[in-house]
Amino acid sequence: MSEYRIHGETGAWEVVIGLEVHAQITSNAKLFSGAATAFGAEPNTQVSLVDAAMPGMLPVPNVECIRQAVRTGLAIDAQINAWSRFDRKNYFYADLPQGYQISQLYHPLVGEGALTIDADAKAGIAEDKRIGIERIHVEQDAGKLMHDQHPTMSFVDLNRSGVALMEIVSRPDMRSPAEAGAYLRKLRAILRYVGSCDGNMEEGSMRADVNVSVRKVGEELGTRTETKNVNSVRFVMQAIEYEAKRQVALIEAGGKVDQETRLFNPDSGTTRTMRSKEDAHDYRYFPDPDLLPLELSEDFIAECRASLPELPDAKRARYIALDISAYNAQVLTAEVESARWFDALLDVGAEGKGAANWVTSELFGALNRLGLSIDQSPVSPGAAAELLGLVADGTISGSIAKQVFEKMLESGDGAAAIVEREGLKQESDTGAIEVAVDAILAANADKVAEYQGGKAALFGFFVGQVMKAMQGKANPKLVNDALKARLG
Amino acid sequence: MTSLTELTVAQIRDGHRAGDFSAVEVAEAFNANVAGARALNAFIVETPEHALHAAEQADADRAAGTLKPLSAVPIGMKDLFATKGVQTTAASHILEGFVPPYESTVSQKLWDAGAGMLGKLNMDQFAMGSSNETSYFGNVLSPWRSNDGSNAALAPGGSSGGSASAVAARLCPAATGTDTGGSIRQPAAFTGISGIKPTYGRCSRWGIVAFASSLDQAGPMARDVRDCAILLGVMAGHDAKDATSLNLPVPDWEAALQADLRGKKVGIPREYRLDGMDAAIAAMWDKGAAMLTDAGAEIVDITLPHTKYALPAYYIIAPAEASSNLARYDGVRYGLRDLSDGAGLQDMYAATRAAGFGAEVKRRIMIGTYVLSAGFYDAYYTQAQKVRTLIARDFAHAFTQCDVILAPTAPSAAFALGERSADPLAMYLNDVFAVPASLAGLPAMSVPAALSADGLPLGLQIIGNMFDEQGVLNAGLALEQRAGFTARAEKWW
Numbered sequence: 006m007s008e009y010r011i012h013g014e015t016g017a018w019e020v021v022i023g024l025e026v027h028a029q030i031t032s033n034a035k036l037f038s039g040a041a042t043a044f045g046a047e048p049n050t051q052v053s054l055v056d057a058a059m060p061g062m063l064p065v066p067n068v069e070c071i072r073q074a075v076r077t078g079l080a081i082d083a084q085i086n087a088w089s090r091f092d093r094k095n096y097f098y099a100d101l102p103q104g105y106q107i108s109q110l111y112h113p114l115v116g117e118g119a120l121t122i123d124a125d126a127k128a129g130i131a132e133d134k135r136i137g138i139e140r141i142h143v144e145q146d147a148g149k150l151m152h153d154q155h156p157t158m159s160f161v162d163l164n165r166s167g168v169a170l171m172e173i174v175s176r177p178d179m180r181s182p183a184e185a186g187a188y189l190r191k192l193r194a195i196l197r198y199v200g201s202c203d204g205n206m207e208e209g210s211m212r213a214d215v216n217v218s219v220r221k222v223g224e225e226l227g228t229r230t231e232t233k234n235v236n237s238v239r240f241v242m243q244a245i246e247y248e249a250k251r252q253v254a255l256i257e258a259g260g261k262v263d264q265e266t267r268l269f270n271p272d273s274g275t276t277r278t279m280r281s282k283e284d285a286h287d288y289r290y291f292p293d294p295d296l297l298p299l300e301l302s303e304d305f306i307a308e309c310r311a312s313l314p315e316l317p318d319a320k321r322a323r324y325i326a327l328d329i330s331a332y333n334a335q336v337l338t339a340e341v342e343s344a345r346w347f348d349a350l351l352d353v354g355a356e357g358k359g360a361a362n363w364v365t366s367e368l369f370g371a372l373n374r375l376g377l378s379i380d381q382s383p384v385s386p387g388a389a390a391e392l393l394g395l396v397a398d399g400t401i402s403g404s405i406a407k408q409v410f411e412k413m414l415e416s417g418d419g420a421a422a423i424v425e426r427e428g429l430k431q432e433s434d435t436g437a438i439e440v441a442v443d444a445i446l447a448a449n450a451d452k453v454a455e456y457q458g459g460k461a462a463l464f465g466f467f468v469g470q471v472m473k474a475m476q477g478k479a480n481p482k483l484v485n486d487a488l489k490a491r492l493g
Numbered sequence: 494m495t496s497l498t499e500l501t502v503a504q505i506r507d508g509h510r511a512g513d514f515s516a517v518e519v520a521e522a523f524n525a526n527v528a529g530a531r532a533l534n535a536f537i538v539e540t541p542e543h544a545l546h547a548a549e550q551a552d553a554d555r556a557a558g559t560l561k562p563l564s565a566v567p568i569g570m571k572d573l574f575a576t577k578g579v580q581t582t583a584a585s586h587i588l589e590g591f592v593p594p595y596e597s598t599v600s601q602k603l604w605d606a607g608a609g610m611l612g613k614l615n616m617d618q619f620a621m622g623s624s625n626e627t628s629y630f631g632n633v634l635s636p637w638r639s640n641d642g643s644n645a646a647l648a649p650g651g652s653s654g655g656s657a658s659a660v661a662a663r664l665c666p667a668a669t670g671t672d673t674g675g676s677i678r679q680p681a682a683f684t685g686i687s688g689i690k691p692t693y694g695r696c697s698r699w700g701i702v703a704f705a706s707s708l709d710q711a712g713p714m715a716r717d718v719r720d721c722a723i724l725l726g727v728m729a730g731h732d733a734k735d736a737t738s739l740n741l742p743v744p745d746w747e748a749a750l751q752a753d754l755r756g757k758k759v760g761i762p763r764e765y766r767l768d769g770m771d772a773a774i775a776a777m778w779d780k781g782a783a784m785l786t787d788a789g790a791e792i793v794d795i796t797l798p799h800t801k802y803a804l805p806a807y808y809i810i811a812p813a814e815a816s817s818n819l820a821r822y823d824g825v826r827y828g829l830r831d832l833s834d835g836a837g838l839q840d841m842y843a844a845t846r847a848a849g850f851g852a853e854v855k856r857r858i859m860i861g862t863y864v865l866s867a868g869f870y871d872a873y874y875t876q877a878q879k880v881r882t883l884i885a886r887d888f889a890h891a892f893t894q895c896d897v898i899l900a901p902t903a904p905s906a907a908f909a910l911g912e913r914s915a916d917p918l919a920m921y922l923n924d925v926f927a928v929p930a931s932l933a934g935l936p937a938m939s940v941p942a943a944l945s946a947d948g949l950p951l952g953l954q955i956i957g958n959m960f961d962e963q964g965v966l967n968a969g970l971a972l973e974q975r976a977g978f979t980a981r982a983e984k985w986w
Binding site for chain 1: 574575581583588591593594595597698699700701702703705706707733734735736737813814816817819820821823825826827838839842862865866867870874
């Protein structure tokens with residue numbers, strides 16, 4: 006139970022949030038035409054006769070888009086509707102060539118499902134929480150208006166027109182901006198694991214309509230507003246907070262919340278009215294007579310299911326079973342690329358726990374410093390496994406491993422070669438260590454006396470001096486043992 | 494050379510193949526007839542060079558021994574079919590000047606089969622009408638005149654009125670039509686020619702300006718049943734670009750034509766016998782049944798109990814789909830744009846559509862918008878779809894008792910232009926016998942069977958079971974052979 010509350014003059018208010026996420030389906034072609042879908046192409050170069058709604062043009066469903074939506078549905082444990090249908094949503098706008106959007110109102114492709122957001126004490130999420138997903142339906146995107154190309158006219162770019170979207174509609178199960186943020190991040194991770202959407206919110210591949218209402222705890226649901234097209238996790242959280250506070254202030258001042266559509270301003274973090282309920286469109290939905298009902302065979306659905314990769318929750322559980330900490334498991338599975346990289350590391354024989362520590366601290370730290378993504382890592386999973394193997398078998402110490410890793414990043418050479426070339430192999434010859442220990446103790450007779458007089462903290466000083474004398478290559482455990490033996 | 498324009502499609506094809514005449518001679522003869530018949534207003538655009546070019550190719554193909562199924566046959570193309578490089582308007586102002594950069598699947602199939610195009614045929618605007626009076630380019634005149642001495646200009650029927658008039662007046666041996674609720678059959682009946690609407694899905698709708706997607710079907714209009722079979726064989730076939738296209742092989746309908754109906758049962762639907770039915774129509778119907786009996790068929794009474802709901806259901810479903818299909822004519826990308834200085838987007842929509850659509854089109858857009866509106870949808874659209882299902886079920890049941898159904902095509906002979914245009918409901922009633930087969934997606938054809946007391950053609954309609962165009966054509970052939978319909982319009986134009 007979230008304890009997130011808006012504290013108004015009349016007491017504490019609970020916030021109720023539902024999200025409708027529009028996710029662009031990863032596909033080379035649009036939902037109902039053969040046109041390409043490249044992002045960032047010159048305006049109106051990714052447009053077929055169908056997308057431009059020329060007279061007599063007809064939509065034909067792109068099976069790959071349907072397949073990706075079904076796979077997404079399976080990934081959220083949802084019911085797949087073997088019989089679904091496309092409807093027309095009718096309205097006029099310059100970016101909508103047909104004068105209607107082909108969508109699915111009455112019979113969506115994917116029915117009831119859910120995902121789990123993870124406990125996050127810092128964000129006020131006390132325990133794992135299931136967020137219901139009411140449905141996923143498939144629909145066409147609209148084009149884009151450009152208002153900055155001409156002093157008195159707007160231009161239309163139809164590149165996006167007809168691109169396939171999944172609309173993923175949650176239940177109003179979220180109770181705080183943090184939960185909404187966690188839901189979006191989890192959903193995005195699942196989409197990216199499945200490969201059905203690249204989750205790129207900056208390019209508009211994923212955007213959310215945010216439904217918010219407030220109520221006193223235990224009371225009936227309040228009237229909700231819908232803030233359209235919010236395009237980052239942070240903005241969604243901001244929009245919820247702003248909207249919840251606005252609604253509380255409004256109600257407490259004696260007003261009432263209008264059921265309306267609002268717009269988010271990312272510069273100010275505020276929302277404003279876009280259109281009120283009175284101005285709401287009557288979309289005159291009806292079944293698209295150009296399309297037959299979509300009927301999926303059991304084989305098709307089975308193939309979709311078989312093609313699913315291991316999903317974030319399962320992967321995390323598997324990592325935890327490898328004795329990897331829950332925190333590291335979470336970090337490693339949050340992005341599909343990290344998880345893939347780590348799985349590759351495990352595949353070449355790295356030991357889980359040590360490998361996880363190394364990846365989350367050393368590798369991520371280095372990549373961060375170099376401004377690289379994990380896909381661009383100069384060190385491959387195989388090269389990393391070699392390095393970790395040298396630590397595991399005692400060839401080098403952990404601190405030497407850091408040096409070797411730096412040299413690997415610089416030179417691209419393998420760990421063993423670097424250790425060999427630089428003479429960094431760990432010294433485990435007790436005779437040599439004892440010689441060094443004796444030399445250090447002899448050179449620091451005063452400190453030895455202080456230590457023996459009770460200043461135990463000096464032990465570390467002796468270790469450091471020995472390690473220094475041996476260029477850090479001495480086996481730390483053997484140095485400890487030898488010092489203890491000499492100092493008594 | 495007038496005799497060439499008297500030939501049927503089959504006669505042109507066979508005569509050309511035999512070397513009796515050249516394809517260029519045929520094209521020139523029809524081009525001359527087209528140019529000489531502008532008084533009929535059957536064509537919106539004439540394309541004599543297209544017909545000639547195809548004819549030259551046909552003659553070359555004959556020399557090379559590579560003749561195609563429709564080599565040497567020039568045809569008329571209803572202006573609802575997109576023709577690459579040739580203006581395509583659906584007889585509307587809103588598409589005036591629109592030249593598609595693409596060719597409809599059906600017209601492409603015809604050109605691929607060697608046919609040439611004489612021109613784009615006038616029609617009711619967006620195929621909405623039963624008299625051709627809704628065309629932005631002026632109404633088509635029927636070549637027929639009644640013998641009542643009135644000399645009134647007669648409607649050729651609609652919406653494929655240009656096609657009907659042109660074939661009847663020998664301006665082309667055959668033409669394409671489209672049929673949403675009778676738009677091939679009714680004008681064929683009014684002008685004494687044959688026309689078939691195949692099973693929904695037989696002909697691709699790709700590139701045909703949409704009126705009501707779940708009903709629209711292309712089909713041929715020609716002088717006789719054989720020509721309909723020939724043309725339909727070329728026009729039909731699966732098209733991956735149309736999701737509602739039937740993925741079935743196209744039978745060789747012409748080869749399997751035969752008028753022997755022994756063993757066949759012909760259903761007479763009792764609900765089609767309306768109170769106050771025109772006596773000439775009723776008599777023709779009875780005579781038609783007798784002709785089919787003579788061809789060996791057995792006549793059986795059948796019932797189609799939901800017939801009376803067909804017309805109301807049609808006038809909900811067709812306008813609903815049309816209101817959405819015609820939303821794309823918004824002035825943004827092509828066609829007419831009415832944008833005055835300082836006007837905004839909404840102003841542009843309103844002005845463009847007000848100026849671009851005719852009254853009947855606007856009426857249907859408004860009806861369609863209304864029946865799909867929140868609060869009315871279930872009462873109208875959902876209910877109409879239920880009726881549609883029941884009508885299809887009626888037919889399915891009937892076809893357990895008979896092979897084809899015989900009925901009149903239209904409740905009357907051609908009426909005078911202007912006679913019904915003031916009363917939309919009276920106009921809609923013209924479709925009463927045609928609409929049920931459209932709602933059920935069944936193949937149906939009209940063949941000329943008799944003359945009215947005023948000397949005007951009357952048509953009989955054969956409705957067949959799903960996919961059974963052959964049964965329809967064969968029954969049509971049996972009627973044709975026995976009706977001996979040789980009457981033709983006296984040339985006055």
